[in-house]
Amino acid sequence: MAQTIRWGIVGTGMVARDVARSFSQVADAELLAVASRNQDTADAFARCFGVKMAYDSFDALLANPDVDVVYIATPHHRHRDDSLKCFAAGKAVLCEKPFTLNAREATEVIAMAREKKLFCMEAMWMRFIPLIREIKRRIDAGEIGDVQMLKADFGYPIGFDPESRFFSLEKGGGSLMDRGIYTLSLANYLLGQHETLVSHAAIGKTGVDEQSACLLGYEKGAIADLASTLTTYGTNEAVVMGNRGQIRIHDPFYRPSRISLQKFPAAEPVEVPAIGESAGMKQKLKDNALVQKLYRLVSPVLEKLGGAKTISQPFAGDGYQFEIEEVTQCLQRGDTESAVMPLDDTLAIMETMDAMRQQWGLRYPQEQ
Incomplete structure (x- = not known):
């Protein structure tokens, strides 16, 4: 019998809801926990999608030893820090796109994932359709x-x-x-x-x-x-x-x-x-x-x-079930990366976006 992979979600916005709705279509994947900055919001999300545990902080979710992998559905500028916190807690990561704000941040995240030998993937769900x-x-x-x-x-x-x-x-x-x-x-x-x-x-x-x-x-x-x-x-x-x-x-x-x-x-x-x-x-x-x-x-x-x-x-639903299935199967096999959405591709795309922004003269405040 295949191992059930237990998931946590941080963030309760629209994409988090779409992804949560897709878990019912994936075998061996259980959405176990959700974290929000507000307990009422986390509770409402949990009731809507049948999630067993709801937390008012990300740290509380990460302290749960039953969570195997965290889907990061926070705003773009938080992806780097949230991913690093997951790795520090020993959790695998599926991080919503864009992976980070820039290639420098992506390099940090990838380096820590590989150092800790933890699964990490950008949630570019299109590739799994x-x-x-x-x-x-x-x-x-x-x-x-x-x-x-x-x-x-x-x-x-x-x-x-x-x-x-x-x-x-x-x-x-x-x-x-x-x-x-x-x-x-x-x-x-x-x-x-x-x-x-x-x-x-x-x-x-x-x-x-x-x-x-x-x-x-x-x-x-x-x-x-x-x-x-x-x-x-x-x-x-x-x-x-x-x-x-x-x-x-x-x-x-x-x-x-x-x-x-x-x-x-x-x-x-x-x-x-x-x-x-x-x-x-x-x-x-x-x-x-x-x-x-x-x-x-x-x-x-x-x-x-x-x-x-x-x-x-x-296919049924929006199509997020295919990336959930990919991550679940990778974790069951013990893989630390997806062959379909490898980290090297993620980094190359971040470098391309950096180069485009450089041509426009566009920098984020975090890069000043």
Whole structure:
């Protein structure tokens, strides 16, 4: 019989609630304890999600010898200190993204986890969604050939509130830390580590990046075109384009239940058209508005006839159960890292975000 892994949660906000709700779908994982700064809040959370123990301090939760692993769902600027406290208490850690405010803090956390030989993982739950794993398998198997380009954006508008964590520089707010990190992690997972980086951001009145974009260049010529925003709706899709096919990850790309796969024939040399009436007629057809409208109407049908197929893999809930399952199984095996979301990837992504912020001239107060 498999060992039951007993969990504690610190933080009772929206993401903590979503994760707590997902425990019912994971075998061998028990949500045993929750900690909040307020006892009434902790008690209400415990009643809502069937948690046995509720504490009014993080230290009290860490003193519980029955807790094996702590899910850290506190604001971004607390992740480093909360993770280090867990390791000092002998607890494994699943830390909400972003892992820390910067690469320097991430290096400290990773060093202590490895020194103590305790499990540690960033809660980049997107990587554990079944279709994301399937996309990785298909790309690695060469189904779309050599990847040439990846495009992804993540955006939903949030009404401006200077008191909100989204717009707080001290709390590590901004579109990059909240949304852009998903696009960066997807690119890292599917394409590996980039070689070049160019980025731009729109800095708002509170000093955070309200939207940002970057271009990443890779050794073999691939490019990742990534964007995030707090001010408007994005497509919230991603497309991975190879020289023999492409995979479209439909909205929302970070927890997809549907993708489209299209295979391409081998590319052929372009023939230069002859000068004359036939060439002119071709150009007239291209420029004709009615022809263009008809093309847009029939292109989805042509795409299907050309070999595009939809792959669906629905799942219950929001999808957090898959990262809980990963951590639970890693702990049962005695692993100290996840092969799907290793700490080296987390550090590389933090370094990329540091480099982007450096290009914008954006620093958090803790870095002054």
